[in-house]
Amino acid sequence: MKATNSSINFNYSIGNLDKSVLLSLYRNMLKPRLIEEKMLVLLRQGKISKWFSGIGQEAISVGVTMAMHSDEYILPMHRNLGVFTTRKIPLYRLFAQWQGKASGFTKGRDRSFHFGTQQYKIVGMISHLGPQLGVADGIALASKLKNKNQVTAVFTGEGGTSEGDFHEALNVASVWQLPVLFCIENNGYGLSTPTHEQYNCRDLADRGLGYGMESHIIDGNNILEVYTKVNALAEDIRRKPRPILVEFKTFRIRGHEEASGTKYVPEELITSWTTKDPLLNFEAFLKAETILTEELEADFKAEINKEINEHLKVANEEEDIKPNESEELSDVFQLIKNEYVNSNSGxxxxxxxxxxxxxxxxxxxxxxxxxxxxxxxxxxxxxxxxxxxxxxxxxxxxxxxxxxxxxxxxxxxxxxxxxxxxxxxxxxxxxxxxxxxxxxxxxxxxxxxxxxxxxxxxxxxxxxxxxxxxxxxxxxxxxxxxxxxxxxxxxxxxxxxxxxxxxxxxxxxxxxxxxxxxxxxxxxxxxxxTDYYTLPFGKASVIKAGNDVTIVSYGAAVHWALETLDNNLDISADVIDLRTLQPLDLECIYTSVKKTGKAIILQEDSLFGGIASDISANIMEQCFKYLDAPVMRVASIETPIPFAAQLEQQYLPKNRFETALKTLLAY
The missing domain is CATH 3.40.50.970 (Thiamin diphosphate (ThDP)-binding fold, Pyr/PP domains)
Structure with a gap:
């Protein structure tokens, strides 16, 4: 059935969709729209710091998400609030995330949609845009290796397609035939840069041909076209794993983010696209088909606004995060039990x-x-x-x-x-x-x-x-x-x-x-x-013991230090092989320096900004009263590493180490 109402700007085709699906599509678009309208008010009140509006693009987020299974991953971007709400993330958690509260997803460590959640199978973006495309490849590869018959959907904008990550990710997905749905939201502008300054092809979907990849163009403001076509593509990918590139044609009605405004956009262009509002057009269509009544619309809005206000109250009443340095440091790495495997073989x-x-x-x-x-x-x-x-x-x-x-x-x-x-x-x-x-x-x-x-x-x-x-x-x-x-x-x-x-x-x-x-x-x-064993990180090895000086090194430079000592048997030195640089065994270094009173650090890297500088600084700060001489650093010279053997020998510190060591001992 197609709508004929002249106030409706799309040829909607219901096909075999039943009333409940149609109303779900509408309600799922309405919810992010009402949230966004509320966020714009809070932004003006200074209660949130920034907002990237997706008003006018809801059909893409909602249509794609409803076409996906709940256990399939989606990798959205800034303007995909509809992904998060359609996956039914509790609103108070989203509000807390945007306000930097603890019950958000990042404990105030990041903002906006820069987060993920395994519970809802959503992996948010980082500001660099491109990496999430390759991450989608990895998730899809895992699905393929585990024979899960799942599809992974990943979003990018038309601006993001200019990044190298986009091309690399599509190439890998095509070569490996990974079940990824690459979704380009072509909304006309990358911040203020229009599409004709972003790429020089008619349609971004054309790029699929270069990667041996099926591609499609979909009207991103027509919710029924988005949902039905993506649903069909997703089903086909599950049956026959492969990547598909989809370009959604849409428009960004508001600024890149609210502070940037839209002065760079011709007013007539905004006016034209405003008539193609995906929510208002679909709403008019459903009313014309007597699927949505004024009463039901009012009920939906009242219910969603009630949820918004209740969850905002929860987020607002939550206390601000109290900085805890110990917690911050402990959350940099996932903790691992110190269970090491000893060898039982010869x-x-x-x-x-x-x-x-x-x-x-x-x-x-x-x-x-x-x-x-x-x-x-x-x-x-x-x-x-x-x-x-x-x-x-x-x-x-x-x-x-x-x-x-x-x-x-x-x-x-x-x-x-x-x-x-x-x-x-x-x-x-x-x-x-x-x-x-x-x-x-x-x-x-x-x-x-x-x-x-x-x-x-x-x-x-x-x-x-x-x-x-x-x-x-x-x-x-x-x-x-x-x-x-x-x-x-x-x-x-x-x-x-x-x-x-x-x-x-x-x-x-x-x-x-x-x-x-x-x-x-x-x-x-x-x-x-000969059998399997493990060694702990953060434990240096004292491979030679002595009393005159502490030599700290790692990698090939350890062998240069040992060779120097073999040629100078009168030098009694502790030789510390760091083995791991992060974590670093500073206690081992301090213990040795307190014994010998002198320290020299040998690294192959060039001197300035190398790890020897930090080790030296730590020794000076923690062991100063035990030192009998300044800490010395020996490293490669401040040039790129050259090719010719004689130039490389001059570059590397191996032949300078002995002189520096003797100078330190004579201090």
């Missing part, structure tokens, strides 16, 4: 690289759904052959070659974690993590602190110089991450530590950056237990 001498491979293989057996992802890691076995033979043993579903898209793969790992699956991501070289920096430091690192969602992800980082590989394959970039709260950073120097710490990293539910120095892979051998 040792076997193996190389550093074999220890890494052994750990991965044993962990794949220990965790039956653990997924390893990286470039060329399947048939080829990885750039360093660490996963050679893994695909034959564990299958290509769990040992996954990835396209060259570090950002999307890290985001996919985050999505797997949300869906309860551990993963290990191999950076072919640690240098390449810069292409995925945003999801590491802004998504993985902050998710648990923000809304109690852990990132059960290990990122392996083959790193370091001494192999004449130049500026893009030789960095040791641990300092990028040691200063980012929410990340753990591990950097072993010996095969025994590498195996036990990597096993522990995979067990740890928090994100771990695991640095592996390439120069150690085949040059360092050690006896290592």
């Amino acid at each position: 040792p076997k001498e193996i190389r550093f690289i074999d220890a890494i491979s052994s750990s991965l293989k044993e962990s794949m057996m220990q965790h039956e759904d653990l997924v390893i992802m990286g470039q060329d890691i399947a048939e080829y076995g990885g750039a360093f052959k660490i996963t050679e033979g893994f695909m034959d043993q564990f299958g290509k579903e769990r040992v996954r070659n990835t396209p060259i898209c570090e950002s999307a793969i890290i985001e996919t790992a985050m999505g797997l974690s949300i869906a309860g699956i551990k993963s290990v991501v191999e950076m072919q070289f640690a240098d390449f993590v810069s292409s995925g920096f945003n999801p590491v430091v802004n998504y993985l690192a902050k998710s648990y602190y923000r809304w109690k969602q852990n990132a059960d992800v290990v990122i392996r980082m083959p790193c370091g110089g001494g192999v004449a590989a130049g500026p893009f394959h030789s960095q040791t970039n641990e300092a990028w991450f040691t200063k980012t709260p929410g990340l753990k950073v591990v950097y072993p120097a010996f095969p025994y530590d590498a195996k036990g710490l990597l096993n522990q990293a995979i067990n740890d539910p928090n994100p771990v950056l695991f640095f592996e120095h390439k120069a150690l892979y085949r040059s360092i051998r050690q006896e290592v237990p």
